[in-house]
Amino acid sequence: MSVHHDHRAPAGPVPVTLPTVGRQPGAAGDPDANGGGPPLRSKVTAALAVLACAACCALPVLIGVGLLAGAGAALAEQTLLAASRLLVAAAAGMWWLHRRRASRAAGSCGC
Template sequence: MNLPTPAPTSPPATPTHDVAPAADNTPPTRSKITGGLAALACAACCAIPLLITAGVLTGAGAALLEQTLLAIAAGLAVTALGLWWLHRRRSVHRASTARGSTTGCGSGSCGC
């Protein structure tokens, strides 16, 4: 005796409101802007020999400007990386808290 096979059932769809947000790995806009300013300071530092050749800067002025631009570029690069790290840390904490985690960052017991 042949019985009809039951129709395949699809798994129930998971509601989208229960899905916890994932951690955001992209750099925030403020970090991108700060990194762009650091690149601009590096480009200005590379333009110093052209300014000397054009007679706009003297040797002493170029040395002072070079050291200043290098310090500014390094400071802006460190700031951009720090802002990205802070954004990532907050994003992971938010995602962990939204999932209701009792361990890790959600519980406040970790050192991250």
């Protein structure tokens, strides 16, 4: 018995376009010109949180070099950790609020 194999060329990727409601992402005057990602203010706030976390991790090096004493390091550590947590929460809140507003705007058809 012979087995017949179908030798077709593999299909290439199929482009998929999703339907959009209202304006296209990145249109003129669109506050979310980055195509659906988090807003710029949320990205900046998250970057500041990462910077505060990195500064907190650099405290042992600063103590070792002698630029920071024990009491100052303890105060700086608590301040940087609190600032980092606050900035992460603010970035998450801004992103959530942005997504909520975007979904409300997309859901209103004006019927």
